[in-house]
Amino acid sequence: MGFDRRDFLHTSLAFLSAGATAAWPAFAQAATASPAQAVTPVNGGTLTYAVPQDPPSLVSLLDTNTVIRNISAKITEGLLRYDAQFRPQPLLAIEWSISADNLRYTFKLRPNVKWHDGESFTSADVRYSILTQKRLGPRGRITLANVERVDTPDPLTAVIVLAKPTPYLIKALSSAELPIVPQHRYGDGDPLASPNLSAPIGTGPFIFDKWVRGSYLVLRKNPNYWRPGAPHLDRVVYRVVPDQAAISVALETGEVDAASGVSLADLGRLATLPQLKIDDTYDAYLNNAAFLEFNVENPILGKPEVRHAIARAIDRNFLKDNVFYKRSSVVDSPVPSVLSSYYDDSTFHYPYDLAEANRQLDAAGYPKQADGQRFALRLNYITGGDFRRAADYLRGALSRVGIKATILDGDLPTYLRRAYTAREFDLNLNGLGRLYDPTVGVQRIYWSDGVKHPLIWINASHYQNPQVDDLFREAAVETDETRRSGAFRQIQQIVGRDLPVLPLVTVPAVQVFHARVHNLNNSIDLAAGDFSETWIEPKT
Template identity: 30%
Template structure:
């Protein structure tokens, strides 16, 4: 109980401090202009309740309002919820909502809106990936027009962190009921920018929402997102002034960007993990020793040095160095060809095996896969590489249409968000179809425990059990790098990597 009271007090202090920071940040900033952002891929859907792609979140953070957000130190700060109270040992959350907030279609944001959004995400018919993220939600009740009470089935420490992302984004009920499945291309939120158009594989445009609730924001008139999948082409566009802001730079270009006149570079630790997903229900990786063979055959330090130019860090779990849950004492992840060959024999494949891995046709990932291919060949494993465009790769992952597949996760501020959905047998992103009752127990205990030291000990056990079962071969934790033109001002870089634009402005040239 004391831990829950302490947690509530810390969250409240963060909430009280936020308005002063926002007021200070707004002083002296001009208004107007268009910013062009070079993205690493095109969006997949504009419906946050259906999205599974990291690239979608970049647009959502400017199109949709969320109940809460995070600051640079992962503290929870108010957004559409101006305050909250945690009661009954973490079982009840009472949110006080902002008044005077409207959706882009002119309808009112209120407690009924919030309840309807929770109901929509929880509806099995929608098959929302958010459903597993908010699985502990038992009931949502409208107390009054601007107060919502959420009751949980068990204490859920990451709840506010979960609401700082897509599960906390509020969509317009009127728009969903009007457009139905086409809402994914006709999105309506409460964010600082409203949707204008989306031309597939060319651009997506947002425009300043004049009815935004934060006085004086946003500063920009228009935002244009341009998908430029090739990182070299994207960097050239950045250097030649074709775009103003660059998402995802190839590690080899970071040094050049830092010396390029007219560019600003920010590099901070990220929440990302990169991994090979092994389908636990399909041969050969329905046999644990064969998954373990791959685990011990991969040299993550070589990948770190050659592919990532020593940026970021090698990965042996879903928890990056920026996260308190990382088990730095764990060492059973280093390459051991002898142990890998022994695991092949134990798995009934002493002469080796062959399989195909699917990957994104993108330079960094191609190079990474080629290194893994060479390392596996040394132990008698023939790994063929099938390269796909991002949308097809994601579709194959979501439909379990793979034996092995290389894809990353952009990370969440609470460790639960980096692990539960992937490792729990009922996890909404457990596309490898992994199941272990002990893992479920550990993950459920960790998300219901308020004491961080106890949670850390539980996540250490998660790290070791995930290494033992090897449903994923974690490879790397990326550095979080953003590049922008020096006339772009006011960007606040947070480790979740989101490009929040409400406070960004353009210096006149």
Template identity: 30%
Template sequence: MKRRNLIQMGAATAAGFTLAGVPLHLLAAGKKGGVINAVVQPEPPSLMVGITQNAPTQLVAGNIYEGLLRYDEKVNPLPGLATSWTSNKEGTVFTFKLKPGVTWHDGKPFTADDVVFSADVFLRKTHARLRANLASVESIKALDPLTVEFRLKYAFGPFLGIFEVGSMPMVPKHIYEGTDFATNPANATPIGTGPFKFKEWVKGSYIQLVANDKYHVKDVPMVDSVYFHIIPDAASRAAAFESGKIDVVPGGSVEYFDVQRLAKLPGAAVTTKGWEFFAPHAWMWINNRKAPMDNVKFRQAMMFAIDREAICKVAWQGFAKPATGPFNSNIKFYSTDVAKYPRNVETAKKLLAEAGYKGETLRLLPLPYGETWTRSAEILRQNLAQVGVKVEMVATDVAGWNQKLNEWDYDLAFTYVYQYGDPALGVARNYTSANIAKGSPFNNVEGYSNPKVDALFEAGGKEPDAEKRRAIYLEVQKILLDEVPVAWLYEINFPTLYRTKINNLVSSAIGLNDSLGTASIG
């Protein structure tokens, strides 16, 4: 991205725009005040998003804390706590200008020292994903109270994609410096700079946030309070929305066969916006370490055997679309110029014969996230049975699923991951050999290793030129689709149910995780 364009982006707030490019006049569509009642599922273990990054934590805490940047639906960076940013032509020095007059919820000023502390001290220790993304960063310096310089060891192509609130939340230096970050009492009463302040958490019942009346964007937030209700089962969550108790049901909180019915209620609507940055991508892990899964023809047979269209239509009720390979179509450098795997039973059988498959029974771990995932696994098992592959379903709870994948104790297993807008941020980790390590269900769990792929992913991350990156990642996609380390299934379009009385509910590529400040009740 050219230096000139970077500077221009920083002018968005001055041109009558607020969070994530939402025009200020649209915020006036609703009246000031009111309460939004939302669901959070499951109950988050913590609201300190710098330490805990699971989805429920990000949903709530992303409206308490903020990042330097936000992202639009095309995953382009927009102003957040930083109003502008520039880089040198080599892409190795980035300078961010911070918004003046920003304060923490306790009234202390937000400054460049907080940025340096957050990124270079706190998050390097507590945030594994960001720590990996900062491997290219040589130094982070406060040039003055409102200017921060990130100096890189080498160009890192997706560098401007690591600044959203879940990836690099700003935390208050004056509260955390010199403390044990994991046990600091402030973790229970989070203090950020965001549009909402933490008010109360009644365990097992609700979390309440209230408007930050000192927020740095005029007329934001529009509502007085947000309650995140903890409701233990999907049927009860659906009933709460149907009765009017709940205004917002985030994606995945009710079963998909209920979504269309609930969306037809008077004053109800559904949207799939707000997931563009995460780009949820589902596949079936194939344990490459053991026969018959170590044979590429067996893995290709899996791809030809699976009826992705049926899974998307039947199990996901249309809220998913077939994946074409390792890249979600929402992330940069996605291409369809690769090998295709339409369902073909005869081709699958032929490849199985060539692979020497002898009828071994394979263990399949469904993802224990509800009936939709169970139905998906049942359809896939039927697909494999139709080509002669014997499959035994192994039911687990979430902890058991984690443990088995952590220990590579599986043959086939369902999963989905976030891809974070760029292959260097959310794809490489699943296929590079350096990420073959027990203890995580989200790295290279399949055990795939190809030095050429390793080299291409490394080159793609370090290349600053977009067109050169495109060529590198096209080659990566072609190799992976030939070698099929996993069986790609579908892109998930998580549906959010909401009351039509709520305006501007989703205003960024991470959706509800940082958009509630722009929401209003009209």
């Protein structure tokens, strides 16, 4: 899905005249409401939403974990939002333009917007947020690499000045992807130690109220929200329910109104219940997928032929059909196939073939010993029931070719420490958003900067290939779509042969909700919408 700058300019000019009164994107109601349900919203009520784990923090500025993103976007807003075709729409910015040389992005900000503590939102907050994420954000070092400075000629104008063109930047300014935070709340201290991470102040439709870690989080309606008539809900309560079976029971009994992290095994049964609805719309903004990352600093896994053999020992169709219950699809390249102009799967051909896997391992110098084993590996996996089941499958699959895999359990902070700091793993089963552009979502999987400057979600395999780095650098600033596509295709051909990371399957983004809940999603990135249009019918 490419982005045509002419479309952007047309849209931009339309909003220059429409301004703050422009309609919300039409897809806002489509995700959860049929025309028959498009009745007058009811104001008031509490939406109780179950999540499978406690978020590490509540603002996605410095950590883009999905659980954080989904909560952060209700409290803290971005400059833009996007319709179903990725066209930018006004949010904290009401007008915008790009200079002819593609080096200056000028945003006119929404007037009379207040932070939840009553302070005025200004361009200084935009500058702080962008420069802080550029310096410390897991995606900021790539997404905002070309940002030279942010000018603030007046309180309601912010100008992002680039050293080089950044063709993907206009799609990176959503609430979850690049939230605008209050500079006065962070001050001059370490942003990673700011109280705003756990008790955030935003401009969004909901105000942080209370967080009992490991139990629940409460948001309340912002009575002074800049958008008249929104939100409809009085409160949102996130309940932490780590057990997937318990989430299903809570939905069935009405203890919760909506949930993510529902066991895929339960969806068939839940779909038969008339009071519940299931939304498994594919998230084309995040493009989440499961990957197996090889620690190439392990001498055994440093050999490409071993990585190729392991790839052939894994039946990805079994993962798709049995671990993810046919709600995913096999992934044949790190670039999402929906980005068709950039997609190339020509070298990612490692069909399931145990005989060939065994032959390649023998040829690589690792024959089976008397006990039937060749070598042992440590398998780290990102938290979640689906990934635990996937890890169990991988352990069994590897055992069939003589590889003993020990599964490393732990919570999310432990997983991140093992993968990105301590590097105490050999195989890393990861869930990564491939996102709306390969520079933002795919580059970080292979970017050698992650070896020199470790940061979560960047290059857990520690793969280093100067040619791949150079091609990513070229693509990041290339405005000619043909040349940019060529660079991305060449990258895929190289990493498909080297295979430091094996793409597995897409990761479904499933939400189950009560029929009384309307307009649950109003964003291109689905659960990372803001609930500003969500409403709930009173219980009868």
